[in-house]
Amino acid sequence: MQEIRRYKPATISRRLSVVVGFYRTCLFDGLLDASPAEHVRRPHVPPESPTLGLSHPRGTVLRGWRCLSLQFEAMLHAARSSPNINDFALVTMLGLLGLRIFEACGADIEDLREEHGHRVLKVRGKGAKVVLTPLPPAVQRAIERAVDRRDAGPILRNRRQARMDRHAATRRLRHLAEDSDMSLPRIHPHMLRHTFVTTMLDAGVDLRDGQIAARHADPRTTMRYDRARKYLDRHPNYILAAYMASGT
Incomplete structure (x- = not known):
């Protein structure tokens, strides 16, 4: 995977974790005496996300x-x-x-509802977890346009009026990137989710609230998305120096 297919460390580590988990289950079930994957070393995965979000003007x-x-x-x-x-x-x-792209493509019209005065979408995420996500007005209008007065079925459809899959969605995003003259070599759906997280943090949203909005089980996952932000501008050293300014 690393030398021939040139996969990224995160991809290799994720695939190896499946293999390790498989053999661990075989051990638990008594099918094997030892796991052949026990001593396989995984590549180092950097703490920052390798995905770059879309750029934004600071302070706007x-x-x-x-x-x-x-x-x-x-x-x-x-x-x-x-x-x-x-x-x-x-x-x-x-x-x-x-x-996530599979969450967007898997959303159905029946998942739209009203909760406590909010228009929400029921999202089926990783691990079959279900959450209710509130819809801002712009998103409501966009979804209503895609639903086009239908009562059931997928929210997003392809040209054959069937459910849109991740491949069709990626093609649509690349087409839109060309129409908007974006100078990106290869846009993919996760770049928009990355932009969602980093822009939230730049707008002053607390890390914990950002974790909840992104539905990350571990806050370290949210922090990995912080790669594109100018975190040095908000380093605690500056906050401490400003607090102690009277004594220095």
């Missing part, structure tokens, strides 16, 4: 909580103007709700 806050990136704003404009009614919903579900 648009309509409250979100600080939209210039590139993401351009993609939103292209999706809103697209004749394909699914494009706007796809971009907002990934970039403004932070859904």
